[in-house]
Amino acid sequence: MTGGWAASSVDLGELGFERGAHLLVQRALRGLAPGAELAVSGRDPALTVHLEAWCRSEGHGVRCPDDRDDPVRAYVIRGRADLDRWSDAKRAGDPRPGGVERRPEPHWGLAARGALVEPGGPEFGFDLADRDLVWADIAPALYAHAASAQWDPGKAVDWDADVDVPADIERAVVQVMTFLVENEQAALVVPARLLSRIHPHFREVLQLLAVQAADEARHVEVFTRRALLNGGAMGTSSVSGRESLATLVTEPDFSLASFLLSVLGEGTFLNLLTFLDRHAPDPVTRQVTRLARQDEARHVAFGVAHLQHQSAVDPSLRSRLRSAIERRHDALVETAGLNQDVYDSLVTLAAGEWTPEAIGRGYEEVRKLQKEMDEGRQHRLIRLGFPADEAADLSALHTRNFM
Template sequence: MSRSAESRTVVDLADLPFGQGGHLLVQRALAGLAPGGQLAVTGRDPALLVHLSAWCRGRGHQVRPWEGPHSPDGAVVVRGPAGHDRWAGAVRAGGPSPRGIVERPDPGWGLAARGALVEEGAPAVGFDLAERDLVWAEIAPSLYAHAAAAQWDPAAAVPWDAAFELPPDVEAAVVQVMTYLVENEQAALVLPARLLARVHPHFREVVQLLAVQAADEARHLEVFTRRALLRTGRMGTSSAGGRASLATLLAEPDFALASFLLSVLGEGSFLNLLSFLDRHAPDPVTRAVVRLAHQDEARHVAFGVAHLEHQSSVDPGLRGRLRGAVERRHDVLRDTAGLNQDVLDSLVLLAAGGWEPTAIGRGHRAVRDLLAAMDEGRQRRLVRLGFPADEAAELSALHTRNFM
């Protein structure tokens, strides 16, 4: 690159064809010029002027003939306005910086990276969750960072080789509870996996968080299944009522309502259940898997609550829709048996630690306290979402007896 007699920058491509890398030299030289600056381009490629002109048109630059005596083979490029140095008519996806988040991303942005310079003309991609207030929570970026750092390896984090021996009936109780957890975690995996495919990638932290949530549930499925099969090689029972309850979660298409039913009510109640199992685990493997699952589920609940708090602040009608979702689900499940009796009995036995009448009574009271703690937690989260205390109590009482 040199300076001409007329003090304009010159790029001589020599024998390099414009379409075989010459454009990179021109692009580099233009990047150093202010809008309106002139760049003389010379070279011996017969098609230089044709290719140069077409390339400049697409980027908002002008091409003029080289005027004056002893004009070489080439042309003068006048740099276009700022913001048109890549494509004419291009726009920044989400503003001038990668963190710029808009309320409604353009459908034509598709899979473009947020903050990228986006060329117009691509077909729109169908993401129906494409409004900030439908999916966003300010806590999403920090929650994703925490989730990415807190991933654990099932093979290394759980002491699978720990030595322990349980009475057959206690082992059977553990197997039954693990079977129940697997069934519920399968629903908790499918739901965020479905939702993340609908979220516009402009809201990438939400997509990433839902993807990690699905990965969390996949790990939970692995460790709960492995613990169930660890000693007997058999799973427990699955009730029709339990599966009916989970089916209503998968049938909810609305992002906010699905997040509410799964994360705020269901997984929120599961936090209490996992803490209960941690306290009453009869062996180190069971204790490890429920403790690891609890730390993941706490993030899921935190995002669900934060998202719905944000949405309720901008949508006065949201709480009415949330109430309607609880009532509809209750009506659908009114005639089902609810929690698998085998699961309930297993929880009593694990809390009892033995078959003496006083121990069984203690275990029964512990399960009763668990149900009360679940109810109190649901009410507390409902109040955070703006429900009056009496309405929160009423809605919590309508929550499915299957916990999730």
Template sequence: MSATPVAEVHLADLGFGQGAHLLVQRALAGLPPGGRLAVSGRDPALRVHLPAWCRGRGHRVEWPDRDDRSDLVAVVVRGSADDDRWHGAERAGPAQPSALTRRPPARWGLGARGALLETGGPEARFDLDDRDLVWADIAPHLYAQAAARQWDPQTAVPWDDPFALPADVEAAVVQVMTYLVENEQAALVVPARFVGRIHPHFREVVQLLAVQMADEARHMEVFSRRALLRGAELGTSSAGGRQSLFTLVAESDFALASFLLSVLGEGSFVDLLSFLHQFAPDPVTRRICWLAMQDERRHVVFGMAHLEHQAQVDPLLRDRLRAAIHRRHDALIDTAGLNADVFDALVVLAAGGWRPDDVSTGFDRVRALQDAMDQGRQRRLVRLGFRPDEAAALSALHTRNFM
């Protein structure tokens, strides 16, 4: 031997077909380039397998005189790299979300952020590959919060609590639940259309949208279950309402879809769920509206944070948002807006009785709800940089279907 090895590894009867390379690899990891490792073992194939393994990883093998030790197979001299596969390899950006790469290249593909990427992999194309198009600094926090606050429809709702409602009040609940289901279906489909387009480098956004979809699926379940709880058939679904929701699903721009759904639609939906929680005639309806409201608030928070971030880097964003509102308004101008059966059902629930004064009070409360929705939309529009007078005008153009 030209030099004395500084480390040894004894493989006994273990061959490379049974994992011997792991012991050799571990021993080499503690040596600097040029370090020497004596490998001993009794497997007859070691003299073939060891040099083959070393060649693929840039290590050199020396064959010593075996007279002094019958089980000494070879001496491995560590090379400068552990594996030729990683020559020229790069990291897929930083692992921490606080130091994201703005435009992750297509060659990073589905590699984990921060991983060492073997060269030669496929280039996976994700068209939403710009941090400023999808990111919000609050996304990791919101995802952690959303994951921790997932609730089980079976155990979180008092389905077995006894209650009895007059038939007309139960019918009003069923109609509102029908309306909520179809709105939540649209709210699930919209993020689903974008999840597969976002570069995995921005995985917290993908994770958050995935949980948002799970939220909407859960809402659809509990609203449907409440509608059918007393054996009734579902209520009516208006053509105008479905057309309004379709304009959300058809929007292909992520920023505009987030704006129309989360900032305008779900923001108003939070007000509606708060209203229903307040005037719910039974414990099941009250509970599911409260649970759904907590989820929807997170959706609005992300939509706002995402668009506020984008507005800082794109001075033309507000022009696009403004145009999206006008375009949607023009598409829906000939529709009837909110299903009249839904409006009437909300009046019944808010009235709490059938005297003329009760109905008048219920009607006023629904009008107050609409005003609260309008004021909320205006506040969110102002936060995105619109002047108060323009925010008022744009809010007035929002679909009468609430979402």
């Protein structure tokens, strides 16, 4: 702003409205009360024509001086229209995690949290629009950790390492990797499906689930790449395995899906990945399972934290969780359970060689793995408030397919 008038003046120089002059006028009007005048000067030949049109659209008045020698081309009279437009506006919470509203307005839609939201507009169909349905206080910290812990499959794994293992052992590795890919694809689909249903106001949860889906996509990549590393074909996929995973993918309830996938399924997979790390016959297998386990631990942490949060506000939650386990068990009770090829491959990897003594040790190692899986599930169920005896009963009902 320049000129010899009072502070309520603006000199546009050669700048015309077709090149952004309205920004300077708008800025000068911002500090004026309704009814106050702003003296506008400038040398653009079409200034008054464009200024009058702009003022009409914005709800301001305008008058031109009678004296043609007056350096002021027009006086803008501050209107109320732009003030009234935002008089009923409400901020969409606060951008910080502590500013999350319990029930964000439907018309907030994709507005940034903390933005001043103009009333009206479309109402988006986000059905997960209640804080208690999706939130966990640990979500912002977990997202920050997840974002910093991303790894590049091409660089984090030494794909040139020696993987010259006996053919029978390699077949076992390929079968287990095939099994892992199938399960990780289910673990990718579930958060991806839920993402579109969550109100963007809960952005930390959206961000965390988006990274979780990206994690699973990487796992699918590295497990597939390890399976094919020595030029063999992928292993087998059983009907019972796919039936088990279908019960995860089709669960519509956010909390129950988180419970079945993250708390029980991925929690059980933590033990499996630890087992594979311990019995890996080559460095690449060890690296991919170790990297995946780091990610899965974060997924389990969010699932447990979310359900702990919800159980504090919903006394009926544990009953719903119990029913979810029982329904899934009943749906799968007639299936064959874990793919026999997978079970045998786990025994083979733990044995490491083809002697009766080694196979016996491998079998006992897999039995020990199943016991550790059961104990881990019981521990997480107890953290969610189940009594120890009920936790044991419910853990025993978990799918034999691990996930």
